[in-house]
Amino acid sequence: MKAVEVRELVKDYGNFRAINGISFEVNEGEIFGLIGPNGAGKTTALRVIATLLQITSGSVTVFGYELPKEAGEVRKIISYLPEEAGAYKNLRGKEYLNFIAKFFGEGEKFQNMVQRGLEIANLGERINDKVDTYSKGMTRRLLVGRALMVNPRLAILDEPTSGLDVVNAQEVRRIINSSVEAGVAVLLSSHNMLEVELLCHRIALINDGIIVASGTVEELKNKYDARNIEEAFVKAIK
Amino acid sequence: MIGNIIKKEFKELFVLSTILPIVVIAVVFGLVGQTIGNVGETMKEKPVIGIVDMDNGDFSDTAMSVLIEKAEVIYDGNDAEEGLEEVREENGVALLVIPENFSQNLYANHPGEIEIYWIMRGAGIMDSISSGAVEGLIQAVNQGISTKLIQEDSSFDPALVLAPTQRVETTFFKGKEIEGLSSSQLGNMLSSQSIAIPIVVMMLIIMAGASVISSMGMEKENKTLETLLTLPVRRSHIVIGKIVGSALVGMIMAAIYMIGFSRYMSSFQISDINLADFGLALGMQDYLLIGISLFVALLAGLSLCIVLGTFAKNYRSAQTLIFPITALAMISMFITMFKDFDTIPAVLRILVFATPFSHPMMAVRALMLDNYSLVIGGIAYTAIFTAIMIAVAVRIFNSDRLLTGSVQKRVALGKLLWGFRR
Numbered sequence: 097m098k099a100v101e102v103r104e105l106v107k108d109y110g111n112f113r114a115i116n117g118i119s120f121e122v123n124e125g126e127i128f129g130l131i132g133p134n135g136a137g138k139t140t141a142l143r144v145i146a147t148l149l150q151i152t153s154g155s156v157t158v159f160g161y162e163l164p165k166e167a168g169e170v171r172k173i174i175s176y177l178p179e180e181a182g183a184y185k186n187l188r189g190k191e192y193l194n195f196i197a198k199f200f201g202e203g204e205k206f207q208n209m210v211q212r213g214l215e216i217a218n219l220g221e222r223i224n225d226k227v228d229t230y231s232k233g234m235t236r237r238l239l240v241g242r243a244l245m246v247n248p249r250l251a252i253l254d255e256p257t258s259g260l261d262v263v264n265a266q267e268v269r270r271i272i273n274s275s276v277e278a279g280v281a282v283l284l285s286s287h288n289m290l291e292v293e294l295l296c297h298r299i300a301l302i303n304d305g306i307i308v309a310s311g312t313v314e315e316l317k318n319k320y321d322a323r324n325i326e327e328a329f330v331k332a333i334k
Numbered sequence: 335m336i337g338n339i340i341k342k343e344f345k346e347l348f349v350l351s352t353i354l355p356i357v358v359i360a361v362v363f364g365l366v367g368q369t370i371g372n373v374g375e376t377m378k379e380k381p382v383i384g385i386v387d388m389d390n391g392d393f394s395d396t397a398m399s400v401l402i403e404k405a406e407v408i409y410d411g412n413d414a415e416e417g418l419e420e421v422r423e424e425n426g427v428a429l430l431v432i433p434e435n436f437s438q439n440l441y442a443n444h445p446g447e448i449e450i451y452w453i454m455r456g457a458g459i460m461d462s463i464s465s466g467a468v469e470g471l472i473q474a475v476n477q478g479i480s481t482k483l484i485q486e487d488s489s490f491d492p493a494l495v496l497a498p499t500q501r502v503e504t505t506f507f508k509g510k511e512i513e514g515l516s517s518s519q520l521g522n523m524l525s526s527q528s529i530a531i532p533i534v535v536m537m538l539i540i541m542a543g544a545s546v547i548s549s550m551g552m553e554k555e556n557k558t559l560e561t562l563l564t565l566p567v568r569r570s571h572i573v574i575g576k577i578v579g580s581a582l583v584g585m586i587m588a589a590i591y592m593i594g595f596s597r598y599m600s601s602f603q604i605s606d607i608n609l610a611d612f613g614l615a616l617g618m619q620d621y622l623l624i625g626i627s628l629f630v631a632l633l634a635g636l637s638l639c640i641v642l643g644t645f646a647k648n649y650r651s652a653q654t655l656i657f658p659i660t661a662l663a664m665i666s667m668f669i670t671m672f673k674d675f676d677t678i679p680a681v682l683r684i685l686v687f688a689t690p691f692s693h694p695m696m697a698v699r700a701l702m703l704d705n706y707s708l709v710i711g712g713i714a715y716t717a718i719f720t721a722i723m724i725a726v727a728v729r730i731f732n733s734d735r736l737l738t739g740s741v742q743k744r745v746a747l748g749k750l751l752w753g754f755r756r
Contacts, residue, residue, distance in 0.1 A: 150733065
């Protein structure tokens, strides 16, 4: 079963067409990247799949559940990390993980989830401090922990390393990779081409709401005779 | 340079969401001012009364001449029942009956009795103004009789000269006949509720409303809303959770406020009248109805707030959005404080009934007078209002509006109206 199937997806904001008929699939156990510049439609596509936005036309299914009809079922199996996400500032790190885990399970399942969140966030004693005392990197790690602790079948990560320093970004990438090894499908967006080469099994290059090319990193580099994916992207949109 | 900064600041602050609430509040104060102006006119007018003189003696003649001079007498006869009916029909304030032995008693050095039958129509602060004019009338009658007593014979008891009459009063108010209490005494007692309860309800609505609107603003400002909306929880549960959470916070804040306020109010309590003695006490079911009325009004206010909160872009804009709620709560408070529901014009009555916060403000007084239909009708209306507001809020939570600030033209309006299961 495909983790995600997007067919001819169109999304309008009033008179502005943010996505113009894109189609792609994400397989189970793979990291699929939507790659493009700011304003290309990456976040809109992820928000639609994450059940946050309505579909203007086209179809989206997540593990066979159709949106928007089965949005409730989709929410049970996905985890979404927005680009500019925050955590409740009045809560402590661990309280925040508890709060989220309660939506996904009780008893031992809940305990295991929180434990996994603590391990992923890896904030040491600082996990017991209020979120509003965290640096941006610490908050992002907490949020990555939150997103992956619930054992989603699909993790939707919008610019997962956005604003992080090299060390923290590398750590987040390591966490994502280890989640995929555990069977999670990941759909992520990024405008960081290096990150894409390091992380993604397959990618789709998106520009002005249209997918201009898709395939593995190597396939795209070969197709456009490019040294890296950044060069491939520039050639693809010309 | 400085002009450029002033222009930027002005454009940032002079927006519809800032100006509109102030305009609404100004209109409210204007309406209140107009009402007070009308009261001034009322105070200048002669009180409308009926008179029944069963005595036809020297002193009753004196009293009658004073009354005829200083009041608009719409009934002057010998039948108290007939007089009472006339006063009722002609929107009079009271029927004054001078009994047979009035003058005889005075000549015997005993105060003369005047029976006063008050027709009370409302228990708001401004409803008792006409009865105040009648009180002045009685004083004038006393003065006239005192003068006559001194002129007649200087051997009258000085205490009698100073207080030549005593009153036997009965007040008719919304189907109740309350003996031994004047309309102003009853009005004073009831107006202590007229002041206290609307203020407490207003504070409760504003405090809890501010919590829920701020909560929406903070969800957006702290970037937690998107995560919340992708969790496996129904949108209706998110809406209800926010409303109930804020209601609890609001009630705690209101309870703290109420303790201080009740102590403040008790310092002005000078009357020893116990309303229970006059059949105006509240029973357990009345308190239950007041509690339900307050609770549903709070939920209505909060559900309205959460709809407004969806417009909040951040914590600051959320603070502005509370103003419409403040204005509505203030309108309800002023109207129910100053006027009785039955004595306000029909248009204003519709406005008061349509504002959910008005109902707990009016509930205590209505229940004291056994007006259960107003209270139960108010609860039913407020519950329906709440359900509609929650449904609207859930629809908005299901639409793109929360994240994008607008709804998708082609399909969202239909979905907003008819809904779809997600």
